[in-house]
Amino acid sequence: MITELAHFALILAAIAAVVQMIVPMIGAAKGWAGWMEAARPAASAQVLLTGFAFAALMRAFVVSDFSLAVVVANSHTDKPMLYKISGVWGNHEGSLLLWVLILALFGATVAWFGRGLRTSLRARVLAVQASVGVAFYGLILLTSNPFERLAVPPMNGQDLNPLLQDPGLAFHPPFLYLGYVGLSMSFSFAVAALIEGRVDAAWGRWVRPWTLAAWLFLTAGIALGSWWAYYELGWGGFWFWDPVENASFMPWLIAGALLHSAAVTEKRETLKSWTVLLAILAFGFSLLGTFIVRSGVLTSVHAFATDPLRGNVILGIFTFFVGGALLLYAIRAREMTARSAFATLSRESALVANNVLLAVGAFVVFVGTLWPLAAEMFFGRTLSVGAPFFDAAFTPFMIVLALILPVGAVLPWKRATGKAVRPLRIAAAAAFLAAALAWTLGTGKPILAPLGVGLAVWVIAGAAVDLAQRTGRGSFAQRAGRLRRLPGADWGRSVAHAGFGVTILGISALLGWQVEDIRVAAVGERFEVAGYGVTLDDVTQGRGPNYTTTMADMRVDKGGREIARLHPERRVYPVAGMPTTEAAIRSGILRDLYLVIGAQQEGGGWAVRTYIKPFASWIWAGAIIMSLGGALSLGDRRLRLAAIRRKAAPASGVPAE
Structure with missing residues (x-):
């Protein structure tokens, strides 16, 4: 019954999208305020109806309702709960439903919080957004129905792709x-x-x-x-x-x-x-x-x-x-x-x-x-x-x-002179020293790695100079106070640029100085890679919630002292009939130890791959920093709303709501 209601709700959401696409657009063209306002309730109805349909599909995955074709194809009773839930969008039909839900949610957000917009512009924006929704509702309902029933439900499902688990x-x-x-x-x-x-x-x-x-x-x-x-x-x-x-x-x-x-x-x-x-x-x-x-x-x-x-x-x-x-x-x-x-x-x-x-x-x-x-x-x-x-x-x-x-970042608007870039001399010097140091430590390695390190330091130091320039002159306490009071957009730009530099540093170091070793190792054998000793102590068989596993017990030492014990795996998912590799990684600030266990070879040994990856974690740390910069800029609500009130209402000729 819930499935049929969800399907009906999705059809009603498509109808609401059609109303939202047509009525506000006509209202904006004719100057009819009531028709333009129709976009807001239509957008709200659309997101509520689509949200109900998505929640119903998620419930079907959680309770393993194998009367639905999409649940049969992408779930299994033995699958952990997290992957039952993620199975909702781990397939074509469910992911499209998530797509239209997010599309409706973005439109509803404009309807709810876009009061600073000109009424005609808001109506047209919501109408265009709804037109995209109409197209995707049609795609779902006509070719990709997630609520398609099976005449004879099976006892169990075919499981989600193991790589997605x-x-x-x-x-x-x-x-x-x-x-x-x-x-x-x-x-x-x-x-x-x-x-x-x-x-x-x-x-x-x-x-x-x-x-x-x-x-x-x-x-x-x-x-x-x-x-x-x-x-x-x-x-x-x-x-x-x-x-x-x-x-x-x-x-x-x-x-x-x-x-x-x-x-x-x-x-x-x-x-x-x-x-x-x-x-x-x-x-x-x-x-x-x-x-x-x-x-x-x-x-x-x-x-x-x-x-x-x-x-x-x-x-x-x-x-x-x-x-x-x-x-x-x-x-x-x-x-x-x-x-x-x-x-x-x-x-x-x-x-x-x-x-x-x-x-x-x-x-x-x-x-x-x-x-x-x-x-x-x-x-x-x-x-x-x-x-x-x-x-x-x-x-x-x-x-x-x-x-x-x-x-x-440091140039002024409209017109600048050479003096504007003089503060970047500090960043240029830091970049040169970093590149020289990287070249010295990595003698015999490709030249691109030291150049990449220098470029990364140039970007990071440039972001710091940008922030420092915005604090003006004065004592350290005064400048620190101004730094704290800088708008979120200024902070966000500098932090995002610095994150980009951190990612460049991680990529340059990883590509330039990574060490790779591939060999066949017997149980109890010790071998060395880039100054690290690696010992394959044992290989055991085991079972997980919905897979079997071959797990290695590997000890890593340096200078005779054990620094890590890692357990790479090879998993096999019987329902899907697919193997996966689970690398064992010991992440650090300066390098990652990365071990992979392969198949057993003739003679009883095991294929083992060992990587020493310098600054690998900096790649994703940079992405996190870039995201933080975006969040800081997005959080600059005070500055954004103040400017909208100053510019939008007087300039439009139509009173802002």
Whole structure:
């Protein structure tokens, strides 16, 4: 009964989305206040109905209701509760339902808290947001119904993909969806502004928090996925340039460009046309990622579905919304003229360079990801594009971006002189010393690692100089007091830039100085890797909640003193018939010890892989710091609302509510 009610609620939510799409848009065109206000109750009804449907599906997974096809295909009675819950979104149908729930929630948030918006703009934003929802409700109800019943329910389910039965992967998809769908709000604001024919500073200030929230969630989601790949897959890497990894990375890059571009629109009312274009492209890349994950056109271990029909529908959604928005943009672009000019040496110019580098970087990833598909379709060739291409084509743009970031942060708006960058001499000196030290300690290693370390220190020290510059002159106590009182946006920018530098440091050190050892070891055998002694003491068989395991007991010593005892595993999930590798990692500030146990070899030995990974944890620490920076900026509510009240109401000609 609950299942049927949930299905009916989802249909009602789709109807509410249709009302929200049509009525407020007509009201905004005609100036009918009552019709415009209809968007708010429709948005609230939509999120409540979709929330009920999602809760009902989650209940079906928790109680193992095997009358539902999606539960049978993605759950099992012996599965731990965490993975029963995560199984809700660990499949195509459930993840789409989560997608529309988040889409409805973002729209309802604008309806609830967007009172500072012009009434007409808010109505149009909610109407555009609802139109995206209508498309995805149609996709769910017509091709991907999560409440499909089975005539004869089986006694048990087929289990969730074992690779997804991990805490990191349990939380990774929701964060990514919050980022993907969060960019739909930037898209809705852009299309609504194009329909109105008005893009101003107040619009730029409203777009920024939504983009910032999406970027923050994408950062967290990508970091969780990278961490999972590092410790779960057993290959020792943190990024594979897999098509689905790239699908989340591309909108993250464009969202970063949009954040910086919206800052220029907000502060200087320039780059308006470019900001609107980035808002369209950011959500376009999110839809492209949805297509890649669910269409089966590209092979990936992360893919949800391989149904061509669903892929074609998603491609149609992508074409309609992105193509339509770009057509509207082409019609309106001439009306979005800049009100102010700026010199070549200025913060605006630095942010333009930042935008170009991020956008071109995203385009490089886009070409590398889809080129195998294009080669097969148009040239009949089967090929793969791997890490060598991406490393060679993408890395130079990020190096230049890292060089520019500290400079752009200290330059004044509109016009600057060489004096503005003099404080960065301290950061430049620190970067040079760090690179020289890294070169000295790593003699014989690739030159790129010391250069990467120097670049990372340049970014981190530049962020510190940026904060110091904002405290002005005076005694230490006075400057410390001003530092505490700096707006959250200033703190957030510097912290996020520093986090980017920390990630660069971790990647440079890991790629430059990692040590790898692969061998066959017998039980009781000791071997040395980079000054560490590793002993395979024992290998035992055991059982987990829904798997069998082969677990090694390995002792690590240095200088004759035991420093760690690690237990790498090989698991086999009988229901799914799939093995997984569970690496054993001893993480530290300066290095990770990373051990993997393989299959038993002829003669009784075991395949063992040992890695010494310097500064590996700094990669994800940097992502955490970047997310913290985004949260600090997002929390700058006092500054944002004050500016909206000053700019939006007087300029609109329509009283703000």
